[in-house]
Amino acid sequence: GAVVSQHPSRVICKSGTSVKIECRSLDFQATTMFWYRQFPKKSLMLMATSNEGSKATYEQGVEKDKFLINHASLTLSTLTVTSAHPEDSSFYICSGLVTGTRIQYFGAGTRLSVL
Amino acid sequence: AQSVTQLDSHVSVSEGTPVLLRCNYSSSYSPSLFWYVQHPNKGLQLLLKYTSAATLVKGINGFEAEFKKSETSFHLTKPSAHMSDAAEYFCVFPHGSSNTGKLIFGQGTTLQVKP
Numbered sequence: 001g002a003v004v005s006q007h008p009s010r011v012i013c014k015s016g017t018s019v020k021i022e023c024r025s026l027d028f029q030a031t032t033m034f035w036y037r038q039f040p041k042k043s044l045m046l047m048a049t050s051n052e053g054s055k056a057t058y059e060q061g062v063e064k065d066k067f068l069i070n071h072a073s074l075t076l077s078t079l080t081v082t083s084a085h086p087e088d089s090s091f092y093i094c095s096g097l098v099t100g101t102r103i104q105y106f107g108a109g110t111r112l113s114v115l
Numbered sequence: 116a117q118s119v120t121q122l123d124s125h126v127s128v129s130e131g132t133p134v135l136l137r138c139n140y141s142s143s144y145s146p147s148l149f150w151y152v153q154h155p156n157k158g159l160q161l162l163l164k165y166t167s168a169a170t171l172v173k174g175i176n177g178f179e180a181e182f183k184k185s186e187t188s189f190h191l192t193k194p195s196a197h198m199s200d201a202a203e204y205f206c207v208f209p210h211g212s213s214n215t216g217k218l219i220f221g222q223g224t225t226l227q228v229k230p
Contacts, residue, residue: 042223105161106158
């Protein structure tokens with residue numbers, strides 16, 4: 001299957017700082033990428049849809065100024081958690097959609113801990 | 116409304132015995148359906164997919180699933196569980212009849228494999 005690389009795998013930061021997470025499709029072009037958040041023992045919650053060259057579409061209840069998404073190329077999307085607070089601590093997962101299919105390939109996730 | 120329900124939040128089997136993870140869906144159209152597996156602190160890996168071809172789908176690691184329209188089910192099975200199968204499993208299908216790329220996730224089933 002297709003490979004999606006997500007970096008970093010784990011990050012610890014101080015409250016009030018910003019953290020950037022990268023999501024790269026390594027062997028396919030992903031015009032659409034998705035960002036999810038997963039709470040312990042829970043399913044994935046879609047945060048936003050990232051489309052190459054256009055603004056991201058955020059799900060209801062997700063603050064777009066808090067979670068900045070940039071999809072500048074067909075293989076890279078970034079999620080920046082701005083002014084992070086302890087309640088932002090979570091597991092964030094990205095995925096890339098294979099064009100012409102409904103299949104998403106997922107990154108390995110980023111564990112964010114805000115102190 | 117479209118939905119997917121995983122009937123068991125937790126399944127425990129002994130190593131070498133069969134695995135059955137149940138999934139039912141509700142949709143006004145004939146869906147594609149996927150099973151993903153998530154190992155602890157990892158992203159999701161595609162196990163198998165049904166896309167309106169053969170109703171019995173074979174996936175990786177010896178898993179298979181059968182699409183039964185009359186029962187609106189897509190249960191995941193494996194003849195003999197291995198310790199490495201212990202993980203979280205998600206039954207998933209694409210949202211809507213248009214190709215938005217969004218996925219609807221089941222609640223997840225935790226598979227425990229006992230020695």
